[in-house]
Amino acid sequence: MPEPDREPDQAVVARLRAAGCVFAEDEARLLIEAAGSPADLDALVSRRVAGEPLEPLLGWVEFGGLRLHVAPGVFVPRRRTELLARRAAELAASTVAKSGIAVVVDLCCGVGAIGAVVADRVPGAEIVAADLDPVAVECARRNLAPDRVFEGDLFAALPSELRGRVDVLAVNAPYVPTDAIALMPPEARDHEPGMALDGGVDGLDIHRRIAAEAADWLTLGGTLLIEAGEEQAAVSSALFAAFGLEPRIESDDDLGATVVIASAPAA
Structure with missing residues (x-):
């Protein structure tokens, strides 16, 4: 600079x-x-x-x-997502301290921002990332170990051997309600991919899909973290509770961030 x-x-x-x-x-x-x-x-x-x-x-x-x-046409990481990245790194560090390694998945990774923060702060973490957008995947392969970044739809993109082994599942899925996209700043709505923004009628379509499968991928005591709008968090939390996870909601007023943190039972 x-x-x-x-x-x-x-x-x-x-x-x-x-x-x-x-x-x-x-x-x-x-x-x-x-x-x-x-x-x-x-x-x-x-x-x-x-x-x-x-x-x-x-x-x-x-x-x-x-x-x-980052490259033109990708979703640009927002500062509010630093709350999710920080908590993911803390959970990974705790797991590494106990067992020497932590398997961390950055799902809907975009350019791999969450995974990159965890990798930087927790050297013992094994980072895997996946996204549906090929342009974002190419960026993520420059920000993370390229052979551990996969292109595909949610969990279908992940190596099957990770099932039941994920300690930290960090997700920044799209959660903007479809009708609200028109109200976003032009920089976002006109220049970022719709798949990275559009969460369906109430913004939680992808949250529902993730909730239905997340428990199968988490290890005992593993944790999922997913960003949501403040007004959506209670509904999102209930989605994960319905599939056997134990959720809580954390917010950071300075960042304008809200994260649902849902843990799998330890036994």
Whole structure:
């Protein structure tokens, strides 16, 4: 990143500010850093002014203290998901302390942000990730061990030998109600894949599918963590309880995050 006192190109700042970019000077610095030539810079600024998200233009997003690769057309990890990643890492660390290893699955992994945070913080964790979106999978293979990132639909993508062995199942499934997608910022609704946003009528269609299978993949005492909207969390929690897991809800007001944490019985 450029030095803090470096003045960005004021013409770039002016273009970004005119397009409504609140942090125009900061964005200008980042785009100048990312550009390989004046022509590249002009193209990047034009795309940003047209409404493309900043992070894919830069080629990276900062998440959980890491710089992760992202590409145009993928779901960009949100800061609120750092709560889920932090709790997943803590659970994995506890398991490693007890048994020397923890099997962690980052399901609906997107670019692999949750798995990358766990891998960085818990060296003894075995990270496996999966997603349906091939573009996201390619990004995840740059952020995680590539041979442990799989493409496919939910649990069907995972190696069968993981069934009953997963200590931590971390999921950031789509949970936006279909009708609410139109109300999202254009950066998301126009430039991120619908499959990463659309959770069905009430936003919980994928939660239902995961709840129906999760217990079969968790080890005794294993834990599932899944992000939800604050108003959805009680319903999501009940879904996992109906399939034998023991759920609780955790929120972080600073991050605007809500996570359902559901544990399998220890015996």
